[in-house]
Amino acid sequence: MTNVNLTLNGKAVSADVPDNTLLVSFIRETMALTGTHVGCDTSQCGACVVHVNGESVKSCTMLAVAAEGAEVTTIEGIGSAESLHPMQQAFHENHGLQCGFCTPGMVMSAIELVEKNPNPSEQDVREGLEGNICRCTGYHNIVKSVQAGAQKMGG
Amino acid sequence: MYQTNYVKAASTDEAVGHMSSGGQLLAGGMTLIPTMKQRLASPETVVDLAGCGLSGIEDTGDAIRIGAMTRHVDVAESAVVQGAIPALAALAGGIGDRQVRNRGTIGGSVANNDPSACYPAAVLGLGGTVHTNKRDIAADDFFTGMFETALDEDEMITAVSFPKVAKAAYLKFPNPASRYAMVGVFVAAGGDGTRVAVTGAGSDGVFRHGGMESALDGDFSASALDGVAVDSSDLIGDIHAAPDYRAHLVREMAKRAVDAC
Ligand SMILES: Cc1cc2nc3c(=O)[nH]c(=O)nc-3n(C[C@H](O)[C@H](O)[C@H](O)COP(=O)(O)OP(=O)(O)OC[C@H]3O[C@@H](n4cnc5c(N)ncnc54)[C@H](O)[C@@H]3O)c2cc1C
Numbered sequence: 001m002t003n004v005n006l007t008l009n010g011k012a013v014s015a016d017v018p019d020n021t022l023l024v025s026f027i028r029e030t031m032a033l034t035g036t037h038v039g040c041d042t043s044q045c046g047a048c049v050v051h052v053n054g055e056s057v058k059s060c061t062m063l064a065v066a067a068e069g070a071e072v073t074t075i076e077g078i079g080s081a082e083s084l085h086p087m088q089q090a091f092h093e094n095h096g097l098q099c100g101f102c103t104p105g106m107v108m109s110a111i112e113l114v115e116k117n118p119n120p121s122e123q124d125v126r127e128g129l130e131g132n133i134c135r136c137t138g139y140h141n142i143v144k145s146v147q148a149g150a151q152k153m154g155g
Numbered sequence: 156m157y158q159t160n161y162v163k164a165a166s167t168d169e170a171v172g173h174m175s176s177g178g179q180l181l182a183g184g185m186t187l188i189p190t191m192k193q194r195l196a197s198p199e200t201v202v203d204l205a206g207c208g209l210s211g212i213e214d215t216g217d218a219i220r221i222g223a224m225t226r227h228v229d230v231a232e233s234a235v236v237q238g239a240i241p242a243l244a245a246l247a248g249g250i251g252d253r254q255v256r257n258r259g260t261i262g263g264s265v266a267n268n269d270p271s272a273c274y275p276a277a278v279l280g281l282g283g284t285v286h287t288n289k290r291d292i293a294a295d296d297f298f299t300g301m302f303e304t305a306l307d308e309d310e311m312i313t314a315v316s317f318p319k320v321a322k323a324a325y326l327k328f329p330n331p332a333s334r335y336a337m338v339g340v341f342v343a344a345g346g347d348g349t350r351v352a353v354t355g356a357g358s359d360g361v362f363r364h365g366g367m368e369s370a371l372d373g374d375f376s377a378s379a380l381d382g383v384a385v386d387s388s389d390l391i392g393d394i395h396a397a398p399d400y401r402a403h404l405v406r407e408m409a410k411r412a413v414d415a416c
């Protein structure tokens with residue numbers, strides 16, 4: 001067991017967890033924030049993407065103890081049902097999701113992508129979302145959503 | 156995942172101390188953690204290197220020295236690497252996906268010597284040097300077989316140096332799901348002649364292709380590779396590609412790399 005202290009969506013949190021606890025389990029099970037999903041066990045699907053110190057990370061492939069002292073942001077931390085983040089709003093308006101399972105990870109990856117590249121081309125978006133797999137949409141509307149989200153975010 | 160104990164080392168010495176008592180190093184975790192999740196690895200102790208100060212990129216005059224904990228994203232975006240060895244920056248930027256590059260490190264990749272990994276091709280293709288807590292190991296002596304290296308049990312990589320060369324390029328045929336190399340070829344033309352390193356294909360991991368090297372030393376053009384035999388008998392065959400298809404890809408990627416030089 002190790003006592004893990006980190007900032008989760010702007011709030012200081014702390015818990016004793018076994019050392020082999022993955023960051024995604026800490027978020028979903030210990031902190032009961034189930035917006036972050038688990039879609040694979042091979043670190044390939046990106047459903048679990050969160051931000052650690054402002055960078056997108058697969059939370060299924062990081063130990064919670066290694067996030068000691070970090071600022072972690074999940075899909076719950078970027079907007080609310082009443083006031084969506086511009087990227088969430090863009091997914092909503094452009095039919096960027098069907099079942100929605102991949103969407104939290106897509107949105108978190110897309111936000112970092114746009115922060116780094118405020119005006120991404122279609123190719124930039126497709127390459128930037130290489131680590132996020134969607135079984136439903138065929139990606140076309142996801143790319144549209146991210147480009148629209150980039151405009152809304154001020155690109 | 157089996158139970159484990161996590162320690163964060165504050166220095167290389169401390170990390171090596173933990174290794175001597177059976178600890179397994181944790182760098183970016185992009186290989187080790189999936190392996191632990193699949194219960195293919197069950198280290199009693201994992202030793203996080205994040206606090207050892209091993210990350211950074213330095214221009215040493217005739218070479219670029221990259222600290223073991225430097226992430227793929229930092230190499231890809233480094234102005235120093237882009238200026239001195241653009242092929243190396245491009246290789247790092249083509250590893251996996253953004254999230255893999257945000258965590259994965261050069262030390263972890265080189266130590267792991269996955270037969271489909273990209274960095275081993277750059278280390279061998281550029282004739283780099285692997286620096287450890289004990290010694291400097293030339294690329295030609297470092298990679299000793301699939302997932303095998305010259306590292307001792309209690310030896311860790313601290314940095315990797317790459318000589319600046321006249322021209323170089325890396326071309327990869329990525330596996331469409333993982334982005335690992337189904338075949339990747341690194342071609343470098345420098346002072347000591349042309350080096351051609353092949354990853355993704357060899358049953359013993361990364362290797363140099365002598366036939367292609369001599370052909371390119373005679374005539375540095377893609378067409379010079381047309382007549383060079385690529386023996387498929389030592390190449391990997393799996394669900395992604397049969398050995399003879401990999402042999403075809405080796406020549407094709409090599410030709411494209413020469414054209415890109
Ligand atoms: C979805 C996905 C796609 C990927 N695609 C590619 C790709 O296209 N090309 C590619 O090359 N790689 C790819 N990788 C692998 C990635 O580059 C890894 O980051 C890398 O292989 C391991 O580096 P790491 O820092 O994550 O090491 P870790 O997983 O932390 O460690 C790997 C191994 O190296 C040991 N180790 C770590 N650091 C040191 C050190 N300094 N000295 C000695 N031993 C050490 C560890 O004990 C462990 O055995 C991919 C990975 C994933 C999950």
Ligand code: FES
Pocket residue numbers: 037038039040041042043044045046047048049058059060061
């Ligand atoms: S759950 Fe699939 S990459 Fe993390």
Ligand code: FES
Pocket residue numbers: 096097098099100101102103133134135136137
């Ligand atoms: S919307 Fe169903 S997986 Fe992407």
